[in-house]
Amino acid sequence: MSAQTPAEVLHARALEARLPKPTPPQSRDSFELSEVRQQRLQKLLPKTWLKLKQRETVHILVLAGQREMEIWSEDGKAGAMQTFPALFARELTNQFFYTGGVRETGKDASLDVLAPGISVRVLSGQDQALVDAPSILGSVATQSPVDLVLICHGLAEAEAGVSPPAFVRQMEQAVEAAHAMKAEVFAVAPWLPASEPLEGSLGRARPLGDALREQAEDEGWMFADLGDLAAVMGMPPSDARDDAQRFDRLSGAWRSFFHEDKGGRFMPRVALHQRLGSVLFQMMLDGIAAPSVNFENTAAVWKDNGAGLELRCTVVNGTKEEQRLTVLPLIASGWKPSEAQPEVVLAAGAKKALVIQYARGKEEVTLEESVVRLPLLVISGSRAAVMTQRAPVQPVAVVWNPDTLFNQDKKFMVGGQIMSTGTEDVSGSWEAEFLGSKLSGRFQLKPGAAQPLDLGFDLPVDGELVRRSNLTLKVKLPGLDLTSTRPIVVARNVGLKQAVTLTPSTESAGRVVFLAQADKSRLTLVCDVNGPEMLLPTVDGRPAWQMEVNLDARSYGKRLESGSTAPVRVTGSATPGKGTVLPVAAWAFGTGYGAVFDPKVFHASLVSGADGQNQIQLVIPRSYLYLHEWALDNGNSQFGLNVRLTLNTSKGYQTWSLVPLRQQANGFGAQAVLELTEKPTARATVIVD
Incomplete structure (x- = not known):
């Protein structure tokens, strides 16, 4: 796709001007918080809440991916203090009436004495992914005071193929490191990219964001989702007649928040960061708003011996009005939609079963949990949302343990298990092969049960010091043959002066x-x-x-x-x-x-x-x-x-x-x-x- 012409830029600005403005979380005529909001802050961020209500200086440390912090402005001067974390801090200063405003950590510490404010320090760069957060928190982060660590990662991790369980483990380690330095944590899922093709970029990081939300709810973390499209953007009025026109309308509206350079790269404009800062503040106070429609009875059934998936779910209209929905499955988790029924009309309180077909993408699809997370773009009037379905893979899921094994001697064992995810007993057999060595076994499982796999192989004794080969696992059930493949790298320990x-x-x-x-x-x-x-x-x-x-x-x-x-x-x-x-x-x-x-x-x-x-x-x-x-x-x-x-x-x-x-x-x-x-x-x- 070519870069935007001047006419297209003007059109994008005009379109942005037509978009509904974000609603402030509460009137600025009053700086008082409701009892519900106070209880929420007291529960999730007690130390930060105490400082805010006493109007003491609050030190916010931002750990974010390089892409999450990208910003474009026409004058080229936009920096860290124009990005969404700093604008979120500005909302805090307005809410709690900080006369010292927002300042960048280390710029002028003497201002803290003159007037209380909120300081923001951003640590973001090429080598600062979520996996690096504990290392950063234990080193350079200690150079200045920290009360609240705002962590926003996921875009680069999704590109690198990090699985939802691995992403959550990395966040858990980051939270643990922040708590070790007596700081509280605000976990944030990233905004939605706008790169080509949009049906691929919109959903790419949604499985990670969904897993993070699930973990935050379980652990009691403060959480916000900048990928909540409905919270960030309203849709302009339109007379679009079908799903293709509605998707084009959404594409134009969303991409108006980005600048496209000559290489086809989409950079977030200042206007997007302004909205993200407001959304972050509102979600801190109120949490994530309930959607107007929900999904239930969600499951994913293997098709074509694992080459396809069939997502089955029921969409529920929870409002008192009829809703006309466009439900468009997005590309994510290695699966590409192949067939769907995008147009859905629901009377007030009504339900409808949906069936969506997916085909395996070019890359090998493997599971590290028993569910697959599939994002759906749901458009209804002026509202659009990406809703991720957590679908158990039925009737069985082959789940791998990706842990690296150090100092293996003669033999090694790769962790994995077969999990029964359906409603009936299952039985079958499995075969595994690596570098010509074969293993086999049988399983018989009740619903919800799992059987660990004994995937123990001899280390290769000859050949290259570093060898990459596939471990292939075949699972056979009546009427279903599944094949799951994981690349395995065996690297002999290297000695000094060894070529x-x-x-x-x-x-x-x-x-x-x-x-x-x-x-x-x-x-x-x-x-x-x-x-x-x-x-x-x-x-x-x-x-x-x-x-x-x-x-x-x-x-x-x-x-x-x-x-x-x-x-x-x-x-x-x-x-x-x-x-x-x-x-x-x-x-x-x-x-x-x-x-x-x-x-x-x-x-x-x-x-x-x-x-x-x-x-x-x-x-x-x-x-x-x-x-x-x-x-x-x-x-x-x-x-x-x-x-x-x-x-x-x-x-x-x-x-x-x-x-x-x-x-x-x-x-x-x-x-x-x-x-x-x-x-x-x-x-x-x-x-x-």
Whole structure:
């Protein structure tokens, strides 16, 4: 899709002007809160509520994804204080009559003495995903006072394929880290993207938002959903006659809040952030408004031996008026709608059963919970909402445990289970295969029961040090054969001076070999680049090479616990000489680190040989890895490690990896193991990707 023309921009502004304005949560003639609102704040944010009602300075820390904080303005000057967290804080200052207003943390601390206000500090960037939140809260977040941590993530996680259970676990760890620093938490699901195709982008992050809402309700967290389309935007009047026209009308209305650049990228305008700030404030006071329609008796039934799903649900009109609905299924969770009945007319209080067919998308669909979360776009008059259905997958669900297994010796066991999700007893058999080894068994389950699977395999003893292969599980029931596949990466523990061939992301005639060296004062990581036209100069000033290293340098016991790292990035030209070490995050070497790392203390270089071979080196000082026991010649003195090398080749930029994975690179489970010995053990890391 091309960038907007001036005429289209004017049309978008005119359309936005026609949209209904958001209703303030209460009249600004009074700064008093109702008893219900006071009780809600007292229950969910007791310490913050006490400070607000006593008009004491409140310190808000914002942890948000880079995309969640994007903002576009015509003058190009919009910054953090024009984004929705700061505008939410402004609503708080108005409600509680803070004369000091909203200010950015650290800009002028003396103002706190003159007049109470609300300070906002935003920590957002390329390497600050939700998985990094505990590391951030334990390091740079401690540099200033924190009363309330506002956490908004999900867009990048949805793109990376993070499952709803994994996303919720990451949020739980973030909440635990915030509580450890005596702060309260406001968990926020992200706004809806507007990229092409809209039927794919609108629903992409909704399963994560729905799982977060479910967990927040269970745990008693303060929660807001910026993906609640009905709360953010009303629909302009229209005489659209069918579902296609109604969807086009919604598309135009929603995209009027975004600026489309020449590359087809949609950036949120200031107007959207203004609405998001108001919605955040209103949901803090009142929670999420009840929808005018609801769904019940929701289930998803396997079709075509797992190649399709049939969503069955009943839509209920909870109002006293007739409703004409357009119900459009969206692409999400690896499923693409193939057949639906979009037009629904419901009398007051009436119900109607719906059946929607889905086909499996291009990527493999696997489950880490017994339900599939399928978003539906529901349009009724001036109201549109994306409502996510939590549908048990029937009659059985194959649920995987994706935990990374470290230091496996001879055998490993991947966790999984078969769950009976229907209303009748089920029985059948299963077969699993990995690298030619086969397992099998039978199951007989009552409704709601589950049977763990004994998926234990021998580690491969020959071949490559890092191997990626599929584990295939076939489940057979009368009339139904299901096949579920998970990529498994087996990475042998690597020793010092042991050469490992890196895996290219695309086909390449060249070769990159990695090895590590260590002594009492430094760790040296080396990549030898072999092959013609593997490292070419660039003509636009961009780097000819980039080396990214994720190094978990926590102590042995801590390294096996959850946590994250941030990549150390080094770049350089095709000319031999020193490389450039980019700024290094305080938690780069694992959760618990919190130092200031000077890039000048690292050493990076490119060395070229007479035979055309190139060698790229990165030297990390031992003093910066201060939490590691550093026991040389000991196989139990280990680092978590992944290395990615990107080169400007004759085919353009290509990347080679020590551990080729689809999952988030910063997670502690996305790494192989480096042992500080030249005689490594035969153990291995097993990663369920």
